[in-house]
Amino acid sequence: MRVELFESRLLLADIGRLVRCESPSHDLAAVARSADVTAAVGSALLGAPPEKIVLDGRTHLRWRLGTGPRRVLLLGHHDTVWPIGTLDRLPFEVREGVLRGPGCFDMKAGVAMIFHAVAALPGLDGVTVLITGDEELGSPSSRGLIEAEAGEHPAALVTEASADGGALKTERKGVSRYEVTLLGRAAHAGLEPERGVSATVEAAHQVLAVSGLADHSLGTTVTPTLLSAGVTANTVAAQGEFAVDVRCRDVGEQRRVDQAIRSLEPVLAGARVEVTGGPNRPPLEHTASADLFVLAAKLAAGLGIGPLEKAAVGGASDGNFSAGVGTPTLDGLGAVGGGAHAEHEHVLVAELAPRTALLAALIGELVTR
Incomplete structure (x- = not known):
């Protein structure tokens, strides 16, 4: 595998096609249109159409290449966080070696790189490409599909954008999300506030309790985010709620925080606390990526594009x-x-060909093992 095999001009053309088809995750019609464009780009390079899998109205694409045992799963997503119309303000463009446009970095360039890397291989038997359409929402419909596919493969490569400076992501925190609801009793704030039970005050107690579950020495963050309570300024709030974002490096910490949040008790007499939500994604621990990173570093050196760096994010x-x-x-x-x-x-154009060559070399090595 050589870097010169990958023409930035061709990669840029396909990235442009993907970026110009806006695909905000919440817009089912936009995601369907993006799936059609992504399927066309992929089919032209892979020589076969994908299976279109529609789950809860969201369109995912799967290519299972060859008939032999599954060897490597390539994961990407074609949905973005950008609403329709963003292209009018932030058009796709390449200027002075920098590519710009909504979703170019996260992660339409990575999707195009998958197609070009696989197309460069002499043999495709055992390669599976899965491009989902709801990753930015937390993959509510595609999670089961991803887990089922991953279970059939001895390795998975993810072309999400790199960390700072091009580092590979060898560790990702697990994510949990919660909604904490506080239930009190309404009363007139001026005439008889003592008859009320303030969901606002209860929320203050619980926000502080939840914040105290963080353990920065272990990299565990527990962050209350959205907060609301009450309906008018002169009424003791009968209900409030706040959201919580939790990030943990290992499953043990994720379980500890989950148990603690589910065990919250009210502080005010007459108040109630209800908790919904839970772990959304397990951690990607460093042990899961260690051997693959060593292989990638060796291949990068052989391509003359090392040394590779790694990062925990x-x-x-x-x-x-x-x-x-x-x-x-x-x-x-x-x-x-x-x-x-x-x-x-933005995307650095000069890095597209070397990174695609590295991806192709990794796939080739895993397929022939």
Whole structure:
């Protein structure tokens, strides 16, 4: 495998096709249109159409190449966080070696890289490509599909964008999300506040209790986020709620925090606390990626594009699910750049060919093992 095999011009053309088809996760019609475009780009390079899998109205694409035993699963997603119309403000463009456009870094460049890397291989038997359409929502419909596919493969490669400086993502925190509801009793705030039970005050107690579950020495963050209570300014609030975002490096910490949040008790007499939600993604622990990173570093050196760096990150991906079922998983193999979910989202064009060559070399090595 040689870097020169991958023409940035061709990669850029396909990335442009994907980026120009806007695909916000919440818009089912937009995701369906994006699936059609992604299928067309992939089919032209892979020589076969994908299976379209529609779950809860969301369109996912799967190519199972060859008839032999499954060897390697390639994971990506074609949905983005950007609403329809963003292209009018942030059009797809390439200028001075930088590619821009909504979703280019997270992760339409990575999807195009999968297609070009696989197409460059002399043999495709045992390769599975799975491109989902709801990752930015937490993969509610595709999680089971990802886990089932990962369970049939000895390795998974994820072309989410790289970490800073092009580092591969060898560790991702697990994610849990909760909604804590506080139930009190309404009363007039001026005439008889003592007859009420304030959900606002109860929320204050519970926000502090939840915040105290964090353990920064272990990398565990527990962050209350959205908060609301009451309906008018002169009424003791009868109900309130707040959201909680939890990130943990290992399953033990994820379970500890889960048990603690579910065990919250009210502080005010007459108040009630209800908790919904729970773990959304298991951690991608460093042990899941260690051997694959060593292999990637060796192949990168052979391609003359090393040394590779690795990083532990707080954000999650579908790689958390493949690692969660015990499949060795290496993430961050996609574009080098920055600004995911931000208006300065961008991809460094000079890194596209080398990174695609590395991806192809990894796939080839795993297929022939």
